Amino acid sequence: MIESREHFQKELAKLNDLILKMGGMIEANIAKSIKAIAQADVRMAQEIIRSDDEADQLELEIDDLCLELLATQQPMAIDLRFITTGMRIGTDLERIGDLSVDIAERAIELAKQPLLKPLIDTPKMAELAQQMVHKALDAFVKRDAYLARSLWEDEAKVDKYRDLITEELEDIMRKDASTVTRALPLMLIARYLERIGDHATNIAEDVVYMVEGKVIKHNPKS
Amino acid sequence: MIESREHFQKELAKLNDLILKMGGMIEANIAKSIKAIAQADVRMAQEIIRSDDEADQLELEIDDLCLELLATQQPMAIDLRFITTGMRIGTDLERIGDLSVDIAERAIELAKQPLLKPLIDTPKMAELAQQMVHKALDAFVKRDAYLARSLWEDEAKVDKYRDLITEELEDIMRKDASTVTRALPLMLIARYLERIGDHATNIAEDVVYMVEGKVIKHNPKS
Numbered sequence: 001m002i003e004s005r006e007h008f009q010k011e012l013a014k015l016n017d018l019i020l021k022m023g024g025m026i027e028a029n030i031a032k033s034i035k036a037i038a039q040a041d042v043r044m045a046q047e048i049i050r051s052d053d054e055a056d057q058l059e060l061e062i063d064d065l066c067l068e069l070l071a072t073q074q075p076m077a078i079d080l081r082f083i084t085t086g087m088r089i090g091t092d093l094e095r096i097g098d099l100s101v102d103i104a105e106r107a108i109e110l111a112k113q114p115l116l117k118p119l120i121d122t123p124k125m126a127e128l129a130q131q132m133v134h135k136a137l138d139a140f141v142k143r144d145a146y147l148a149r150s151l152w153e154d155e156a157k158v159d160k161y162r163d164l165i166t167e168e169l170e171d172i173m174r175k176d177a178s179t180v181t182r183a184l185p186l187m188l189i190a191r192y193l194e195r196i197g198d199h200a201t202n203i204a205e206d207v208v209y210m211v212e213g214k215v216i217k218h219n220p221k222s
Numbered sequence: 223m224i225e226s227r228e229h230f231q232k233e234l235a236k237l238n239d240l241i242l243k244m245g246g247m248i249e250a251n252i253a254k255s256i257k258a259i260a261q262a263d264v265r266m267a268q269e270i271i272r273s274d275d276e277a278d279q280l281e282l283e284i285d286d287l288c289l290e291l292l293a294t295q296q297p298m299a300i301d302l303r304f305i306t307t308g309m310r311i312g313t314d315l316e317r318i319g320d321l322s323v324d325i326a327e328r329a330i331e332l333a334k335q336p337l338l339k340p341l342i343d344t345p346k347m348a349e350l351a352q353q354m355v356h357k358a359l360d361a362f363v364k365r366d367a368y369l370a371r372s373l374w375e376d377e378a379k380v381d382k383y384r385d386l387i388t389e390e391l392e393d394i395m396r397k398d399a400s401t402v403t404r405a406l407p408l409m410l411i412a413r414y415l416e417r418i419g420d421h422a423t424n425i426a427e428d429v430v431y432m433v434e435g436k437v438i439k440h441n442p443k444s
Contacts, residue, residue, distance in 0.1 A: 071302050074296045077293075080292060174403065176399060177396050178396070180395045
């Protein structure tokens, strides 16, 4: 019995590692996707698109491991919640990865034409979104509900950036219709980053639930 | 033991019912959100936004029931997969509900000004997205992998609508900058509908996995 408990702990540690590995990759891709835009670097954008297969593979590994643990270990209480949270995090990370691919695709479109304006808010917004992913995973690994809750504030900031960027670009397009083709991809990128922030917040909500056994989803003020 | 097996079957049936109840609500909201746009019906849009709380509540009920079943029943094989798939479907449905809210919010914006053009492709696209949600849930309840696979084709059609609508609106904006404020919400709506289709496809992929114990996620050709 002690042996099997030890085995279980090892498997849980493996789940931790897989999530951190996937998280590290996804975070790096968010950072790269913004560099690809700022430097019109099509090669870097293509690299991100190619690496998505690896992220997908990691999600499947996480999923398999979680299902195996559920089927063979009959985990209870915090362990059960740790595993089901792990499954959800895999899904959220995979979707964040897809959003980095979306950004990379817009980067390839943008590279065909001069940038509409110097990028100021977009890289800041991207950095914030990346930090949110980092913090959410950190909170998961440390089982730290306090850290997880710090994301509510970040999410409000991300929304503010989205509004700022959208309003500015709408204004530019309204004044000069010839800017539409260059403005639209930037507008979409702000929305992709916002969704990355949303997924990070989902992870944080799941972490609070995991730690406290208390649902705060849809009621983030608690 | 027979009694507890019976109890378990009842709980599984309850999970089925909760998912269908949530699905029915979400489907109705997709249909309503498009009516709200076509008829500039702000009241209907607000109704959708208000009803989102109920959808959130249903997701939590589904989640709680799944966790309880995992903790107390030690389900194996297909039952285990049915329950973990149920959890995932709850999450996908909740996000589809959020996207209907997004559409409703755009409907309120659009109602302030005359429609840019008669809506032709958008209602068709919405109907298709709604059918996809319906089919995916039907496939879940009937444990029908064949029906689930029929969504791959639908997803390609949804993407085509998205491209059609986006190109047309970009063209209109490029020719006349004064259309930007009326065109952008329509462009976003096409993207929300595409994401609804994506979530339905996620559900269908999970159903194939549930039925066949085979992962087809990220490899939809199998």
